Amino acid sequence: MTATENLKARRAAAVAVGVATRGIYAERAENAELWDVDGKRFIDFAAGIAVNNTGHRHPKLMEAVAAQSNAFTHTCFHVAPYEGYIALAERLNTATPGDFDKKTMLVTTGAEAVENAVKMARAYTDRSGVIAFSGAFHGRTLMGMALCGKVTPYKKAFGAMPPEVLHAPFPNEFHGVTVEQSLAVLDNMFKSSIDPERVAAMIIEPVQGEGGFNIAQPEFLRALRKICDDYGIVLIADEVQAGIARTGKLFAFEHAGVAADLVTMAKGLAGGFPLSAVTGRAEIVDAAPVGGIGGTYAGNPLAVAAANAVFDVIEEENLCARATEIGDMIKGRLTDIAARQGMEAIGDVRGLGAMIAFELVTDRQTNAPDPALTQAIVAEAEARGLIILPCGTRANAVRLLPPLTTPMEHVEEALDILEASIEAAINSTAQAAE
Numbered sequence: 001m002t003a004t005e006n007l008k009a010r011r012a013a014a015v016a017v018g019v020a021t022r023g024i025y026a027e028r029a030e031n032a033e034l035w036d037v038d039g040k041r042f043i044d045f046a047a048g049i050a051v052n053n054t055g056h057r058h059p060k061l062m063e064a065v066a067a068q069s070n071a072f073t074h075t076c077f078h079v080a081p082y083e084g085y086i087a088l089a090e091r092l093n094t095a096t097p098g099d100f101d102k103k104t105m106l107v108t109t110g111a112e113a114v115e116n117a118v119k120m121a122r123a124y125t126d127r128s129g130v131i132a133f134s135g136a137f138h139g140r141t142l143m144g145m146a147l148c149g150k151v152t153p154y155k156k157a158f159g160a161m162p163p164e165v166l167h168a169p170f171p172n173e174f175h176g177v178t179v180e181q182s183l184a185v186l187d188n189m190f191k192s193s194i195d196p197e198r199v200a201a202m203i204i205e206p207v208q209g210e211g212g213f214n215i216a217q218p219e220f221l222r223a224l225r226k227i228c229d230d231y232g233i234v235l236i237a238d239e240v241q242a243g244i245a246r247t248g249k250l251f252a253f254e255h256a257g258v259a260a261d262l263v264t265m266a267k268g269l270a271g272g273f274p275l276s277a278v279t280g281r282a283e284i285v286d287a288a289p290v291g292g293i294g295g296t297y298a299g300n301p302l303a304v305a306a307a308n309a310v311f312d313v314i315e316e317e318n319l320c321a322r323a324t325e326i327g328d329m330i331k332g333r334l335t336d337i338a339a340r341q342g343m344e345a346i347g348d349v350r351g352l353g354a355m356i357a358f359e360l361v362t363d364r365q366t367n368a369p370d371p372a373l374t375q376a377i378v379a380e381a382e383a384r385g386l387i388i389l390p391c392g393t394r395a396n397a398v399r400l401l402p403p404l405t406t407p408m409e410h411v412e413e414a415l416d417i418l419e420a421s422i423e424a425a426i427n428s429t430a431q432a433a434e
């Protein structure tokens, strides 16, 4: 029995089924490489689902965390606050889009950041409604899952959702939903389902993560900004997956040239340590009463030290530019592959910066999804030493999330593996059909 087989058996016996897992059991990782418990090497284009933007174990992060662990590891910010938290808040208040006074709170997970942003918006507006979008992913807590725009598996089996959470269509021209249609549904929603003056917040991912790396058009985000201004609705940018240099800008909303009122961040924020944040208009953040927000572990000192180092590394290593450079290379190669004869299964290649996906279809005319081919490509890549992830509401997109510190020779190696995996998966699917 290999070490992996042994862990798989122990995992099956001891760990909840509902916690989805892949078959790669990690032993160690360094920048864009990961080795499993049997010594097999992988290039990691999942980056812990957009977390290790600065690579695995960036030396600067490791030093910062080691230094902090020699001072203290936990006091609870509510009991004995510390400078690192305040310094990070100052940094986020400056770094997030929007030329207005801002404040920040730190928590631990992306879902928790979303929960707290909604709480702040409700406290500020004294309203309760929240509008999210189809295909959205905002986490697995009660409000987080209610906001998700995908039923299975996120809401299925978990009972009643909180009231006054509505979904408008996320524009997706590849699937025939235009910006105008989305805005028309939203307008109709205000006439048929909820008075806009009951809506506290509207929450949107500028690039949908789990939903399939669908990019919100800048004009759509600008239109939402106007609607929110017209009705006094708090606009929340969920930058948990797209933020922190991933799309070639520090925050993906910057591509649209408008600012949200609140920004949620997590994942890349602390480069592998659990930390999330809500940053936004000071008066909205401060609407939550003293003691109404926070948490025992919220803003953990080790994670905060890592996050402060992440921002240093982004600046020093020019990671926004690197995201664009790596993303352009991947997108260019995938576009070339998709143009080749026999590659008609690749229906779409899209992305912003180093947040790239391609969608697999059975027919380019109808764009009917091919989730089986998607799974086959992911499995082929894994067998050949490349970690990639599926995504999309129709489970037919492959997403690529390389660390922004990936050396170019590893990007090239990964693309060679990816191309071979796509070819092998398409050929074996074709043979099976014969």
Ligand SMILES: Cc1ncc(COP(=O)(O)O)c(C=O)c1O
Binding pocket: 049, 109, 110, 111, 112, 114, 137, 138, 139, 140, 205, 209, 210, 238, 239, 240, 241, 242, 266, 267
């Ligand atoms: C856009 C977005 N929001 C929220 C979350 C939830 O974050 P977490 O899993 O840390 O709770 C995720 C996680 O994938 C996400 O992509």
